Amino acid sequence: MLNALGIIPARYASSRLPGKPLIDLGGQSIIQRVVAQAQKSSLSRVVVATDDERIYRHVLSFGGEVILTSPDHPSGTDRVFEAYQKLDLGAEVDCVINIQGDEPFVQPAQIDALVQLFAATPPPQIATLVKPVLTEEELRSPHLPKVVIDQRGQALYFSRHPLPYQRQHAPEQWLAHHRYLRHIGLYAYRPDILEQITRLAPSPLEIAESLEQLRWLEHGFRIQTTETNLETIGIDTPDDVARALQFLQSQAHA
Template structure:
Protein backbone atom coordinates (compact mmCIF):
# COMPACT_ATOMS: atom_id res chain seq x y z
CA UNK A 1 0.00 0.00 0.00
CA UNK A 2 1.56 3.29 -1.11
CA UNK A 3 0.03 6.76 -1.37
CA UNK A 4 1.23 9.93 -3.08
CA UNK A 5 0.24 13.30 -1.62
CA UNK A 6 0.05 16.28 -3.98
CA UNK A 7 -0.61 19.81 -2.68
CA UNK A 8 -1.87 22.34 -5.26
CA UNK A 9 -0.59 25.82 -4.36
CA UNK A 10 -1.49 28.80 -6.55
CA UNK A 11 0.09 32.20 -5.99
CA UNK A 12 -2.88 34.17 -7.29
CA UNK A 13 -5.86 34.64 -4.99
CA UNK A 14 -8.52 37.32 -5.33
CA UNK A 15 -8.84 37.79 -1.57
CA UNK A 16 -5.31 36.90 -0.44
CA UNK A 17 -2.61 37.09 -3.15
CA UNK A 18 0.45 34.96 -2.47
CA UNK A 19 -1.26 33.13 0.36
CA UNK A 20 0.95 29.99 0.25
CA UNK A 21 3.83 32.26 1.34
CA UNK A 22 1.95 34.01 4.15
CA UNK A 23 3.83 33.83 7.45
CA UNK A 24 2.09 31.91 10.21
CA UNK A 25 4.11 31.94 13.40
CA UNK A 26 7.51 31.91 11.71
CA UNK A 27 6.66 29.35 9.02
CA UNK A 28 4.83 29.88 5.76
CA UNK A 29 1.43 28.35 5.21
CA UNK A 30 2.70 25.95 2.54
CA UNK A 31 5.52 24.81 4.80
CA UNK A 32 3.00 24.00 7.52
CA UNK A 33 0.79 22.07 5.09
CA UNK A 34 3.76 20.03 3.88
CA UNK A 35 4.85 19.32 7.46
CA UNK A 36 1.38 18.05 8.37
CA UNK A 37 1.15 15.92 5.22
CA UNK A 38 4.53 14.34 5.95
CA UNK A 39 3.14 13.12 9.28
CA UNK A 40 0.52 11.06 7.44
CA UNK A 41 0.98 7.66 5.81
CA UNK A 42 2.16 9.09 2.50
CA UNK A 43 5.15 7.68 0.69
CA UNK A 44 5.82 11.00 -1.03
CA UNK A 45 4.58 14.58 -0.71
CA UNK A 46 4.85 16.99 -3.65
CA UNK A 47 3.73 20.62 -4.02
CA UNK A 48 2.21 21.51 -7.40
CA UNK A 49 2.54 25.25 -7.96
CA UNK A 50 2.20 27.76 -10.79
CA UNK A 51 4.77 30.20 -9.41
CA UNK A 52 8.55 30.02 -9.22
CA UNK A 53 8.59 31.88 -5.90
CA UNK A 54 6.61 29.07 -4.28
CA UNK A 55 8.66 26.46 -6.12
CA UNK A 56 11.95 27.90 -4.85
CA UNK A 57 10.59 28.35 -1.34
CA UNK A 58 9.40 24.75 -1.05
CA UNK A 59 12.70 23.41 -2.33
CA UNK A 60 14.47 25.78 0.05
CA UNK A 61 12.97 24.14 3.13
CA UNK A 62 13.66 20.65 1.76
CA UNK A 63 10.31 19.96 0.15
CA UNK A 64 9.60 18.52 -3.28
CA UNK A 65 7.79 20.70 -5.83
CA UNK A 66 6.97 20.85 -9.53
CA UNK A 67 6.04 23.87 -11.66
CA UNK A 68 2.68 23.48 -13.39
CA UNK A 69 0.71 25.62 -15.82
CA UNK A 70 -1.04 28.69 -14.48
CA UNK A 71 -4.34 28.24 -16.34
CA UNK A 72 -5.77 25.14 -14.68
CA UNK A 73 -9.49 25.47 -13.93
CA UNK A 74 -9.25 23.35 -10.78
CA UNK A 75 -6.90 21.80 -8.27
CA UNK A 76 -7.75 18.38 -9.71
CA UNK A 77 -6.26 19.35 -13.06
CA UNK A 78 -3.15 20.74 -11.35
CA UNK A 79 -2.73 17.50 -9.38
CA UNK A 80 -2.92 15.45 -12.57
CA UNK A 81 -0.35 17.62 -14.36
CA UNK A 82 1.97 17.28 -11.37
CA UNK A 83 1.59 13.50 -11.48
CA UNK A 84 2.36 13.63 -15.21
CA UNK A 85 5.44 15.83 -14.64
CA UNK A 86 6.67 13.30 -12.09
CA UNK A 87 6.57 10.70 -14.86
CA UNK A 88 3.34 9.06 -13.69
CA UNK A 89 5.28 6.87 -11.25
CA UNK A 90 3.84 3.41 -10.71
CA UNK A 91 3.29 1.67 -7.42
CA UNK A 92 0.89 4.20 -5.91
CA UNK A 93 -2.50 2.87 -4.88
CA UNK A 94 -3.91 6.37 -4.58
CA UNK A 95 -3.17 10.05 -5.06
CA UNK A 96 -4.31 12.39 -2.31
CA UNK A 97 -5.23 15.97 -3.23
CA UNK A 98 -4.37 18.04 -0.14
CA UNK A 99 -5.58 21.63 0.04
CA UNK A 100 -2.65 24.04 0.09
CA UNK A 101 -4.48 26.53 2.31
CA UNK A 102 -5.17 24.28 5.31
CA UNK A 103 -2.08 24.54 7.54
CA UNK A 104 -3.78 22.67 10.39
CA UNK A 105 -4.88 19.62 8.41
CA UNK A 106 -4.67 16.60 10.67
CA UNK A 107 -2.66 13.57 9.48
CA UNK A 108 -5.52 11.32 10.67
CA UNK A 109 -7.80 12.92 8.09
CA UNK A 110 -5.38 12.02 5.30
CA UNK A 111 -4.89 8.53 6.71
CA UNK A 112 -8.65 7.92 6.79
CA UNK A 113 -8.74 8.25 3.00
CA UNK A 114 -5.52 6.35 2.39
CA UNK A 115 -6.81 3.41 4.44
CA UNK A 116 -9.78 2.99 2.09
CA UNK A 117 -7.41 2.11 -0.73
CA UNK A 118 -6.00 -0.81 1.25
CA UNK A 119 -9.46 -2.40 1.19
CA UNK A 120 -11.23 -4.39 -1.51
CA UNK A 121 -12.88 -3.23 -3.60
CA UNK A 122 -10.94 0.01 -3.69
CA UNK A 123 -12.85 3.23 -4.38
CA UNK A 124 -12.41 5.32 -7.51
CA UNK A 125 -12.69 8.54 -5.50
CA UNK A 126 -12.86 9.14 -1.76
CA UNK A 127 -13.46 12.27 0.27
CA UNK A 128 -14.09 13.43 3.83
CA UNK A 129 -17.34 14.55 5.40
CA UNK A 130 -18.06 15.94 8.85
CA UNK A 131 -21.29 16.09 10.90
CA UNK A 132 -22.94 19.50 10.82
CA UNK A 133 -23.24 20.82 14.37
CA UNK A 134 -24.73 24.30 14.07
CA UNK A 135 -27.38 26.15 12.08
CA UNK A 136 -24.65 28.55 10.95
CA UNK A 137 -22.82 25.66 9.25
CA UNK A 138 -26.01 24.17 7.89
CA UNK A 139 -27.20 27.30 6.12
CA UNK A 140 -23.86 28.71 5.01
CA UNK A 141 -23.52 28.53 1.20
CA UNK A 142 -19.74 28.59 1.68
CA UNK A 143 -19.82 25.15 3.37
CA UNK A 144 -21.06 22.54 0.86
CA UNK A 145 -23.23 19.78 2.25
CA UNK A 146 -23.42 16.18 1.05
CA UNK A 147 -26.18 13.57 0.97
CA UNK A 148 -24.92 10.00 1.36
CA UNK A 149 -26.58 6.61 0.96
CA UNK A 150 -26.54 3.75 3.46
CA UNK A 151 -23.13 2.62 2.20
CA UNK A 152 -21.52 6.03 2.66
CA UNK A 153 -21.41 6.87 -1.04
CA UNK A 154 -22.20 10.42 -2.04
CA UNK A 155 -25.55 10.94 -3.74
CA UNK A 156 -25.41 14.72 -4.12
CA UNK A 157 -23.47 17.79 -3.00
CA UNK A 158 -25.15 21.15 -2.51
CA UNK A 159 -24.58 24.55 -1.01
CA UNK A 160 -28.14 24.27 0.28
CA UNK A 161 -28.99 21.89 3.15
CA UNK A 162 -30.58 18.73 1.79
CA UNK A 163 -32.95 17.08 2.47
CA UNK A 164 -35.52 19.82 2.83
CA UNK A 165 -37.69 18.88 5.81
CA UNK A 166 -41.18 19.92 4.87
CA UNK A 167 -42.68 18.79 8.18
CA UNK A 168 -40.32 20.84 10.40
CA UNK A 169 -39.33 24.52 10.60
CA UNK A 170 -35.76 25.09 9.43
CA UNK A 171 -34.46 25.92 12.92
CA UNK A 172 -35.39 22.35 13.96
CA UNK A 173 -33.80 20.53 11.04
CA UNK A 174 -30.65 19.51 12.91
CA UNK A 175 -32.74 17.90 15.64
CA UNK A 176 -34.47 15.59 13.13
CA UNK A 177 -31.77 14.67 10.63
CA UNK A 178 -28.01 14.12 10.56
CA UNK A 179 -26.54 16.51 8.01
CA UNK A 180 -22.95 16.36 6.78
CA UNK A 181 -20.69 19.04 5.34
CA UNK A 182 -18.03 18.27 2.79
CA UNK A 183 -14.34 18.80 3.50
CA UNK A 184 -12.28 19.38 0.35
CA UNK A 185 -9.76 16.56 0.76
CA UNK A 186 -9.82 13.93 -2.00
CA UNK A 187 -8.07 10.68 -2.81
CA UNK A 188 -8.24 9.11 -6.26
CA UNK A 189 -7.26 5.93 -8.00
CA UNK A 190 -4.52 7.18 -10.39
CA UNK A 191 -6.32 5.96 -13.50
CA UNK A 192 -9.56 7.58 -12.39
CA UNK A 193 -7.81 10.89 -11.74
CA UNK A 194 -6.65 11.03 -15.35
CA UNK A 195 -10.16 10.27 -16.59
CA UNK A 196 -11.70 13.02 -14.46
CA UNK A 197 -9.56 15.69 -16.11
CA UNK A 198 -11.08 14.79 -19.49
CA UNK A 199 -14.68 15.40 -18.41
CA UNK A 200 -16.36 18.61 -19.61
CA UNK A 201 -18.09 20.86 -17.07
CA UNK A 202 -21.58 19.61 -16.24
CA UNK A 203 -24.92 21.35 -15.72
CA UNK A 204 -25.12 20.64 -11.99
CA UNK A 205 -21.50 21.64 -11.47
CA UNK A 206 -22.07 25.00 -13.15
CA UNK A 207 -25.25 25.55 -11.17
CA UNK A 208 -23.74 24.87 -7.73
CA UNK A 209 -20.12 25.72 -8.58
CA UNK A 210 -19.03 22.36 -7.15
CA UNK A 211 -16.61 20.33 -9.28
CA UNK A 212 -17.50 17.00 -7.67
CA UNK A 213 -20.98 17.15 -9.20
CA UNK A 214 -19.32 16.74 -12.60
CA UNK A 215 -17.98 13.39 -11.44
CA UNK A 216 -21.32 12.22 -10.07
CA UNK A 217 -23.09 13.19 -13.28
CA UNK A 218 -20.55 11.09 -15.16
CA UNK A 219 -21.38 8.18 -12.79
CA UNK A 220 -18.09 8.06 -10.92
CA UNK A 221 -18.87 6.82 -7.39
CA UNK A 222 -17.51 8.92 -4.53
CA UNK A 223 -16.95 7.09 -1.25
CA UNK A 224 -17.09 9.24 1.86
CA UNK A 225 -15.40 8.87 5.25
CA UNK A 226 -16.72 10.60 8.35
CA UNK A 227 -14.30 12.65 10.42
CA UNK A 228 -14.99 14.49 13.65
CA UNK A 229 -11.94 16.69 13.10
CA UNK A 230 -12.59 20.14 11.68
CA UNK A 231 -11.01 21.96 8.75
CA UNK A 232 -9.44 25.42 8.86
CA UNK A 233 -9.05 26.86 5.38
CA UNK A 234 -7.41 30.25 4.89
CA UNK A 235 -8.91 32.53 2.26
CA UNK A 236 -8.87 36.05 3.72
CA UNK A 237 -6.68 38.34 5.86
CA UNK A 238 -9.16 37.70 8.69
CA UNK A 239 -8.47 33.95 8.41
CA UNK A 240 -4.75 34.69 8.65
CA UNK A 241 -5.32 36.65 11.86
CA UNK A 242 -7.32 33.78 13.35
CA UNK A 243 -4.62 31.28 12.37
CA UNK A 244 -1.90 33.38 13.99
CA UNK A 245 -4.01 33.68 17.10
CA UNK A 246 -4.42 29.91 17.16
CA UNK A 247 -0.64 29.57 16.94
CA UNK A 248 -0.11 32.19 19.63
CA UNK A 249 1.69 34.40 17.15
CA UNK A 250 -0.38 37.55 17.69
Protein backbone atom coordinates in the same frame (compact mmCIF):
# COMPACT_ATOMS: atom_id res chain seq x y z
CA MET B 1 1.66 -1.43 2.42
CA LEU B 2 -0.16 1.06 0.22
CA ASN B 3 1.89 3.48 -1.85
CA ALA B 4 0.02 6.76 -1.40
CA LEU B 5 1.21 9.94 -3.10
CA GLY B 6 0.27 13.30 -1.62
CA ILE B 7 0.12 16.30 -3.97
CA ILE B 8 -0.55 19.83 -2.70
CA PRO B 9 -1.77 22.24 -5.41
CA ALA B 10 -0.67 25.80 -4.59
CA ARG B 11 -1.18 28.80 -6.87
CA TYR B 12 -0.11 32.38 -6.28
CA ALA B 13 -3.13 34.14 -7.79
CA SER B 14 -6.12 34.47 -5.49
CA SER B 15 -8.84 37.07 -5.89
CA ARG B 16 -9.31 37.48 -2.14
CA LEU B 17 -5.79 36.75 -0.89
CA PRO B 18 -2.98 37.00 -3.48
CA GLY B 19 0.18 35.09 -2.58
CA LYS B 20 -1.73 33.05 -0.02
CA PRO B 21 0.67 30.05 0.18
CA LEU B 22 3.53 32.38 1.18
CA ILE B 23 1.69 34.18 4.00
CA ASP B 24 3.50 33.85 7.33
CA LEU B 25 1.68 32.09 10.14
CA GLY B 26 3.71 32.26 13.31
CA GLY B 27 7.11 31.91 11.65
CA GLN B 28 6.19 29.43 8.93
CA SER B 29 4.36 29.99 5.66
CA ILE B 30 0.97 28.45 5.05
CA ILE B 31 2.38 26.05 2.45
CA GLN B 32 5.23 25.01 4.76
CA ARG B 33 2.72 24.12 7.46
CA VAL B 34 0.61 22.11 5.00
CA VAL B 35 3.68 20.15 3.87
CA ALA B 36 4.77 19.50 7.47
CA GLN B 37 1.34 18.18 8.44
CA ALA B 38 1.12 15.95 5.35
CA GLN B 39 4.57 14.49 6.06
CA LYS B 40 3.33 13.28 9.46
CA SER B 41 0.82 10.99 7.74
CA SER B 42 1.27 7.58 6.10
CA LEU B 43 1.89 9.11 2.67
CA SER B 44 4.88 7.67 0.84
CA ARG B 45 5.74 11.05 -0.70
CA VAL B 46 4.52 14.65 -0.49
CA VAL B 47 4.92 17.02 -3.46
CA VAL B 48 3.79 20.62 -3.95
CA ALA B 49 2.40 21.46 -7.42
CA THR B 50 2.60 25.17 -8.19
CA ASP B 51 2.36 27.56 -11.15
CA ASP B 52 4.60 30.21 -9.59
CA GLU B 53 8.39 30.57 -9.34
CA ARG B 54 8.13 32.33 -5.95
CA ILE B 55 6.29 29.41 -4.40
CA TYR B 56 8.62 26.97 -6.17
CA ARG B 57 11.74 28.60 -4.72
CA HIS B 58 10.17 28.91 -1.28
CA VAL B 59 9.29 25.21 -1.07
CA LEU B 60 12.83 24.29 -2.10
CA SER B 61 14.17 26.65 0.58
CA PHE B 62 12.59 24.66 3.42
CA GLY B 63 13.50 21.28 1.91
CA GLY B 64 10.17 20.40 0.34
CA GLU B 65 9.63 18.66 -2.99
CA VAL B 66 7.94 20.80 -5.64
CA ILE B 67 6.97 20.66 -9.33
CA LEU B 68 6.18 23.60 -11.63
CA THR B 69 2.89 23.21 -13.48
CA SER B 70 0.92 25.20 -16.05
CA PRO B 71 -0.72 28.46 -14.91
CA ASP B 72 -3.80 27.65 -17.00
CA HIS B 73 -5.42 24.87 -14.98
CA PRO B 74 -9.10 25.50 -14.16
CA SER B 75 -8.94 23.47 -10.93
CA GLY B 76 -6.63 21.98 -8.33
CA THR B 77 -7.49 18.52 -9.63
CA ASP B 78 -6.05 19.36 -13.04
CA ARG B 79 -2.88 20.70 -11.40
CA VAL B 80 -2.59 17.51 -9.33
CA PHE B 81 -2.85 15.36 -12.45
CA GLU B 82 -0.15 17.30 -14.31
CA ALA B 83 2.17 16.89 -11.33
CA TYR B 84 1.39 13.17 -11.15
CA GLN B 85 2.20 12.81 -14.86
CA LYS B 86 5.50 14.64 -14.48
CA LEU B 87 6.52 12.37 -11.59
CA ASP B 88 6.06 9.41 -13.99
CA LEU B 89 5.48 6.85 -11.25
CA GLY B 90 3.14 4.61 -13.26
CA ALA B 91 1.72 1.54 -11.55
CA GLU B 92 3.73 2.17 -8.38
CA VAL B 93 1.01 4.43 -6.92
CA ASP B 94 -2.14 2.99 -5.33
CA CYS B 95 -3.81 6.35 -4.71
CA VAL B 96 -3.20 10.07 -5.14
CA ILE B 97 -4.27 12.40 -2.32
CA ASN B 98 -5.16 16.00 -3.23
CA ILE B 99 -4.34 18.09 -0.14
CA GLN B 100 -5.59 21.67 -0.16
CA GLY B 101 -2.71 24.16 -0.14
CA ASP B 102 -4.64 26.54 2.12
CA GLU B 103 -5.24 24.07 4.99
CA PRO B 104 -2.23 24.63 7.29
CA PHE B 105 -3.76 22.54 10.08
CA VAL B 106 -4.85 19.52 8.04
CA GLN B 107 -4.70 16.52 10.35
CA PRO B 108 -2.49 13.53 9.45
CA ALA B 109 -5.29 11.25 10.71
CA GLN B 110 -7.64 12.72 8.10
CA ILE B 111 -5.19 11.89 5.31
CA ASP B 112 -4.66 8.40 6.73
CA ALA B 113 -8.43 7.77 6.86
CA LEU B 114 -8.61 8.32 3.10
CA VAL B 115 -5.53 6.22 2.36
CA GLN B 116 -6.95 3.29 4.33
CA LEU B 117 -10.04 3.17 2.11
CA PHE B 118 -7.81 2.08 -0.79
CA ALA B 119 -6.89 -1.14 1.01
CA ALA B 120 -10.38 -2.41 0.12
CA THR B 121 -11.02 -4.79 -2.79
CA PRO B 122 -11.96 -3.22 -5.07
CA PRO B 123 -10.64 0.17 -3.99
CA PRO B 124 -12.88 3.22 -4.39
CA GLN B 125 -12.70 5.34 -7.52
CA ILE B 126 -12.64 8.61 -5.56
CA ALA B 127 -12.78 9.21 -1.81
CA THR B 128 -13.35 12.26 0.38
CA LEU B 129 -14.18 13.27 3.95
CA VAL B 130 -17.43 14.31 5.60
CA LYS B 131 -18.01 15.84 9.02
CA PRO B 132 -21.21 16.19 11.08
CA VAL B 133 -22.78 19.65 11.00
CA LEU B 134 -22.97 20.91 14.58
CA THR B 135 -24.29 24.46 14.37
CA GLU B 136 -26.90 26.52 12.54
CA GLU B 137 -24.09 28.72 11.22
CA GLU B 138 -22.43 25.71 9.56
CA LEU B 139 -25.73 24.47 8.18
CA ARG B 140 -26.62 27.79 6.54
CA SER B 141 -23.15 28.76 5.30
CA PRO B 142 -22.81 28.50 1.50
CA HIS B 143 -19.03 28.34 2.03
CA LEU B 144 -19.36 24.93 3.76
CA PRO B 145 -20.83 22.51 1.20
CA LYS B 146 -23.17 19.85 2.50
CA VAL B 147 -23.27 16.27 1.26
CA VAL B 148 -25.97 13.59 1.15
CA ILE B 149 -24.75 9.98 1.24
CA ASP B 150 -26.30 6.56 0.69
CA GLN B 151 -26.31 3.55 3.03
CA ARG B 152 -22.81 2.55 1.88
CA GLY B 153 -21.36 6.01 2.49
CA GLN B 154 -21.22 6.92 -1.19
CA ALA B 155 -22.04 10.51 -2.07
CA LEU B 156 -25.40 11.14 -3.71
CA TYR B 157 -25.14 14.93 -3.99
CA PHE B 158 -23.17 17.95 -2.78
CA SER B 159 -24.76 21.38 -2.27
CA ARG B 160 -24.09 24.78 -0.79
CA HIS B 161 -27.68 24.67 0.44
CA PRO B 162 -28.77 22.51 3.41
CA LEU B 163 -29.98 19.14 2.11
CA PRO B 164 -32.32 17.39 2.64
CA TYR B 165 -35.16 19.88 2.86
CA GLN B 166 -37.39 18.85 5.79
CA ARG B 167 -40.93 19.52 4.74
CA GLN B 168 -42.41 18.60 8.11
CA HIS B 169 -40.20 20.90 10.22
CA ALA B 170 -39.39 24.61 10.33
CA PRO B 171 -35.83 25.34 9.09
CA GLU B 172 -34.65 26.34 12.57
CA GLN B 173 -35.58 22.83 13.77
CA TRP B 174 -33.80 20.91 11.02
CA LEU B 175 -30.65 20.09 13.00
CA ALA B 176 -32.72 18.59 15.81
CA HIS B 177 -34.46 16.16 13.43
CA HIS B 178 -31.78 15.12 10.93
CA ARG B 179 -28.05 14.39 10.94
CA TYR B 180 -26.51 16.73 8.37
CA LEU B 181 -23.01 16.25 6.96
CA ARG B 182 -20.67 18.79 5.45
CA HIS B 183 -17.85 18.18 3.03
CA ILE B 184 -14.17 18.45 3.96
CA GLY B 185 -12.27 19.19 0.74
CA LEU B 186 -9.61 16.50 0.88
CA TYR B 187 -9.75 14.11 -2.09
CA ALA B 188 -8.19 10.77 -2.94
CA TYR B 189 -8.24 9.15 -6.37
CA ARG B 190 -7.16 5.98 -8.08
CA PRO B 191 -4.59 7.18 -10.63
CA ASP B 192 -6.59 5.89 -13.62
CA ILE B 193 -9.71 7.67 -12.37
CA LEU B 194 -7.77 10.91 -11.81
CA GLU B 195 -6.78 10.81 -15.48
CA GLN B 196 -10.38 10.21 -16.58
CA ILE B 197 -12.00 12.98 -14.54
CA THR B 198 -9.57 15.62 -15.78
CA ARG B 199 -10.89 14.99 -19.30
CA LEU B 200 -14.50 15.80 -18.38
CA ALA B 201 -16.21 18.98 -19.53
CA PRO B 202 -17.88 21.19 -16.89
CA SER B 203 -21.41 19.97 -16.11
CA PRO B 204 -24.68 21.81 -15.44
CA LEU B 205 -24.86 20.94 -11.73
CA GLU B 206 -21.20 21.88 -11.23
CA ILE B 207 -21.80 25.25 -12.87
CA ALA B 208 -24.95 25.85 -10.80
CA GLU B 209 -23.34 25.10 -7.42
CA SER B 210 -19.71 25.91 -8.32
CA LEU B 211 -18.66 22.52 -6.91
CA GLU B 212 -16.24 20.50 -9.04
CA GLN B 213 -17.18 17.14 -7.51
CA LEU B 214 -20.68 17.38 -9.02
CA ARG B 215 -19.07 17.03 -12.46
CA TRP B 216 -17.76 13.63 -11.43
CA LEU B 217 -21.11 12.47 -10.07
CA GLU B 218 -22.95 13.70 -13.16
CA HIS B 219 -20.63 11.61 -15.32
CA GLY B 220 -21.30 8.47 -13.28
CA PHE B 221 -18.19 8.28 -11.10
CA ARG B 222 -18.64 7.11 -7.50
CA ILE B 223 -17.30 9.05 -4.53
CA GLN B 224 -16.80 7.09 -1.31
CA THR B 225 -16.93 9.11 1.90
CA THR B 226 -15.51 8.48 5.33
CA GLU B 227 -16.36 10.48 8.42
CA THR B 228 -14.06 12.64 10.49
CA ASN B 229 -14.72 14.65 13.63
CA LEU B 230 -11.47 16.59 13.30
CA GLU B 231 -11.72 20.25 12.35
CA THR B 232 -9.45 22.18 10.02
CA ILE B 233 -9.07 25.90 9.29
CA GLY B 234 -9.02 26.84 5.62
CA ILE B 235 -7.46 30.18 4.63
CA ASP B 236 -9.45 32.21 2.11
CA THR B 237 -9.58 35.76 3.50
CA PRO B 238 -7.55 38.08 5.78
CA ASP B 239 -10.07 37.25 8.53
CA ASP B 240 -9.15 33.57 8.16
CA VAL B 241 -5.47 34.46 8.63
CA ALA B 242 -6.33 36.26 11.88
CA ARG B 243 -8.39 33.25 13.00
CA ALA B 244 -5.50 30.89 12.20
CA LEU B 245 -3.06 33.02 14.22
CA GLN B 246 -5.45 32.94 17.17
CA PHE B 247 -5.61 29.16 16.85
CA LEU B 248 -1.80 28.94 16.88
CA GLN B 249 -1.63 31.09 19.98
CA SER B 250 -4.22 28.96 21.75
CA GLN B 251 -2.22 25.82 20.87
CA ALA B 252 0.97 27.41 22.24
CA HIS B 253 -0.72 28.15 25.55
CA ALA B 254 -2.54 24.82 25.80
